[in-house]
Amino acid sequence: MNKVLQDLYHGRIPGWDSQVHTEECRKKIVDERKHLMSLMSPKAVESFKKLEALHYECHAKGYENNYANAFKMGVLLMCAVFSGDGDEK
Numbered sequence: 001m002n003k004v005l006q007d008l009y010h011g012r013i014p015g016w017d018s019q020v021h022t023e024e025c026r027k028k029i030v031d032e033r034k035h036l037m038s039l040m041s042p043k044a045v046e047s048f049k050k051l052e053a054l055h056y057e058c059h060a061k062g063y064e065n066n067y068a069n070a071f072k073m074g075v076l077l078m079c080a081v082f083s084g085d086g087d088e089k
Contacts, residue, residue: 004080
C-alpha cells in the first residue's frame with residue numbers, strides 16, 4: 001500500500017482539479033449572461049447559444065472523465081490495501 005500512497009503523494013498517479021460553484025456564483029453567471037444577450041442581435045444570440053452548448057458538452061465529458069479517474073483511483077487504493085502492496089513485514 002505504501003507504494004500507491006507514495007505515488008499518489010508525489011504526483012506519479014495523475015490527479016485532477018474540480019471546481020464547485022456556489023449558488024451566488026451561478027446567479028452572477030446567469031445575470032451576466034442575460035445582460036450580454038440583451039446587447040446582442042438575434043443572430044449573435046443564436047451563435048452564442050451554440051457556443052454555450054458546445055462548452056457544456058465539453059465540460060460534461062471532462063466531469064465524466066474525472067468520475068472515471070476517481071473510481072479507478074479508489075480501486076487502486078482498495079487493491080493496494082487488500083494485497084499489502086509494499087507493506088513492510
